[in-house]
Ligand SMILES: Nc1nc2c(ncn2[C@@H]2O[C@H](COP(=O)(O)OP(=O)(O)OP(=O)(O)O)[C@@H](O)[C@H]2O)c(=O)[nH]1
């Protein structure tokens with residue numbers, strides 16, 4: 447099938463200093479030459495050079511532009527690409543685009559440039575996904591993780607793992623096919639050892655994936671505590687707003703209030719909840735029920751205690767509720783005299799003394815969160831291979847297959863039975879880089895892109 451030549455506005459909509467229109471495909475240069483008038487034709491311009499000229503259509507000059515010609519295969523898509531830098535008004539940009547469309551280009555669908563790059567082997571699938579993440583990244587940490595992925599920091603280790611599994615499968619096949627030949631037998635123990643190492647490597651990647659998710663999507667953080675300890679004040683202090691109502695009255699917050707905030711180098715999806723106590727009236731009771739539901743889904747809990755009051759049985763009850771959760775104990779109201787005497791707490795639970803009202807000590811809270819998730823390490827580590835939900839599932843699947851293989855081996859089954867499991871693991875890992883992925887998944891991934899990418 448003959449490839450079309452596609453065009454789209456690559457810069458965000460609206461007014462800007464300049465806007466870029468990207469054209470890619472076998473006729474990119476030819477089509478642009480139909481509307482571009484400069485000292486020389488673009489078809490005569492050297493690759494990777496800028497040409498100054500005007501876009502004219504129907505006898506009218508539409509804009510003064512700079513056109514960059516990048517010939518195949520040294521371009522983002524691997525095809526001939528022309529990028530036209532025009533003036534940023536949306537009317538001008540659209541009229542230049544429509545001149546190109548009238549001259550033979552077709553409108554690109556969302557993600558089509560990146561999809562062509564993938565199909566031409568310029569990027570693998572995980573790198574293409576990194577492009578989306580990069581566009582959507584909201585923090586420095588998320589950006590650096592996506593850049594790592596784009597540079598192949600995920601595809602390289604995945605390919606290495608596949609290679610090792612392939613070698614193992616090949617050696618098992620040889621043994622199965624020529625049982626009596628003089629092939630050096632791979633002893634069970636060394637197969638077991640290799641499998642365990644592979645499983646270990648997958649586990650490490652899964653942990654990194656979890657951290658990657660937290661950095662990219664934000665940490666779901668639920669603020670809990672008994673009434674009146676300053677939970678809503680903490681949400682307001684962290685978000686720099688008056689989003690939640692604050693009063694001296696216990697039982698002010700009823701519904702769950704959500705706010706996305708930046709804390710240090712990470713994003714938190716913060717949920718303020720109703721103070722938990724027994725004997726509350728109906729509406730408050732409903733709020734408390736909700737608070738407990740949110741607690742279950744939390745990645746992180748801020749357990750707020752009023753440090754100007756004794757630690758009460760109600761505090762202890764909440765502590766019992768959050769035993770399984772990653773928790774920071776927030777000792778609030780540090781601007782008042784300290785009265786609280788803490789019970790024995792789990793050693794790994796960090797304590798942060800702060801005043802939500804005076805907005806004092808919030809940086810210590812940020813530090814405690816980063817430490818708790820070891821996020822500092824992963825954002826600084828240059829070779830972090832971070833993965834999204836899709837990658838994580840694939841890694842889990844590969845891990846299950848290899849664990850099955852290990853079990854098969856331990857029960858003394860013949861070696862050739864392992865090959866089914868090994869093939870399963872190979873398939874699963876191949877979906878990450880795109881070697882074994884279905885067309886539907888490819889289409890789904892690229893449809894998440896914005897237009898012009
Ligand atoms: N002195 C002092 N007062 C605070 C501090 N934080 C909150 N308060 C006060 O404590 C009272 C309760 O604050 P809220 O933020 O509404 O407490 P809450 O935990 O959300 O309460 P409920 O929604 O009723 O569960 C208000 O009068 C706040 O001004 C603090 O750091 N220092």
Ligand SMILES: [Mg+2]
Pocket residue numbers: 677678679690691698699718719720721
């Ligand atoms: Mg409140």
